[in-house]
Amino acid sequence: MTSIFGTDGKQTAVTIIEVAPNVVTQIKTVESDGYNAVQLAVGDKKEKHSTKAEINHFAKANTPAKKFTKEFRDYSIEKAIGETISLEIFEEGDKVEVIGTSKGKGFQGVVKRHGFSGVGEATHGQHDRSRAPGSIGGSSYPSRVFKGMRMAGRMGGDRVMMKGLKVVKIFAEKNYILISGSVPGHNNSIVLIQK
Numbered sequence: 001m002t003s004i005f006g007t008d009g010k011q012t013a014v015t016i017i018e019v020a021p022n023v024v025t026q027i028k029t030v031e032s033d034g035y036n037a038v039q040l041a042v043g044d045k046k047e048k049h050s051t052k053a054e055i056n057h058f059a060k061a062n063t064p065a066k067k068f069t070k071e072f073r074d075y076s077i078e079k080a081i082g083e084t085i086s087l088e089i090f091e092e093g094d095k096v097e098v099i100g101t102s103k104g105k106g107f108q109g110v111v112k113r114h115g116f117s118g119v120g121e122a123t124h125g126q127h128d129r130s131r132a133p134g135s136i137g138g139s140s141y142p143s144r145v146f147k148g149m150r151m152a153g154r155m156g157g158d159r160v161m162m163k164g165l166k167v168v169k170i171f172a173e174k175n176y177i178l179i180s181g182s183v184p185g186h187n188n189s190i191v192l193i194q195k
Helices: 051-059 110-114
Strands: 002-005 013-020 022-029 037-044 065-074 093-099 106-108 154-157 157-172 176-180 192-194
Touching: 013 157, 022 051, 022 065, 110 154
Parallel strands: none
Antiparallel strands: 002 013, 013 176, 022 037, 037 065, 093 157, 093 192, 106 154, 157 176
């Protein structure tokens, strides 16, 4: 993340995202596939790491195999197979949604994972209970732990959607888009931006 200053002198925290050109690899219609959709692909992939099905599929778009493909249903586009889509679909001031995989944080306790406050008082017999979860269920009834009980476990690595983010600035010559606020994922991760 970084920050930029607007024309009014106000500072805005932004995330810089490089938008690689997306190739239209397939256009689905109601007549041929039963529904309308557009398939986009990004990120070149070596031929030795591609299956023959992938190579033939992308050959129809006259492009080498790609690492990532995504299908957008009920999306109409004025492009043909093999053409690219870049930043031209976004404008400064647009509200967008950004979808990505959040940073993995490994196995964490209940204080960090769920915001528990611990036992509280450090005195009065508290030996090593300051970050403990406490009771998790009854003994004779219900004789089990309810599903969904907030406990320690693996944290992060989830699919996260940030809604209502604003496109602050676009640098078309460098394929950069500046979006206000934070975006899920680590540096150099793949994210999906949609209106």
